Amino acid sequence: MSKKKKIHIKNRRAFFDFELIDRLVAGMQLTGTEIKSVRDGKASIGEGYCFFRNNELWVKGIHIAEYPMASYNNHEPLRERKLLLKKRELRKLQKKNQEKGFTIIPLYLFINERGWAKLEIALAKGKRQYDKRHSIREREEKVNLDRLKKLY
Secondary structure, X not given: OOOOOOXXXXXXXXXXXXXXXXXXXXXXXXXXXXXXXXXXXXXXXXXXXXXXXXXXXXXXXXXXXXXXXXXXXXXXXXXXXXXXXXXXXXXXXXXXXOOOOEEEEEEEEEEOOOXXXXXXXXXXXXXXXXXXXXXXXXXXXXXXXXXXHHHO
């Protein structure tokens, strides 16, 4: 028996640059070589963002490296990929996304227990510079408290 390795690709920048309002898990429509590259962990979601086209949610800016074992029919690394959500969830996201200041960003790319690629997305609002400084201060205070707890 071979032990499957966990694939969990995180968008670290999203947690610092955005205030997360609502989270959803969406399926991704991938080709064969794309899912093989994701299973190898060769993907980056740092520059990704979501947008609506014809009442469907698409993600752009996610880089999935070409699969080295594929031949001439390999995929394009930066192509737009369709996200799979229920109509009710799509309507809710589209309504919120039209409000000023809101955007939809990817947080995590992972493989679920059934072997399907899933993308956790969030409805987010951009942070201002002073909000970012406040986040850094809170994190440093938490680290200092944890250090003091270990001493006593």
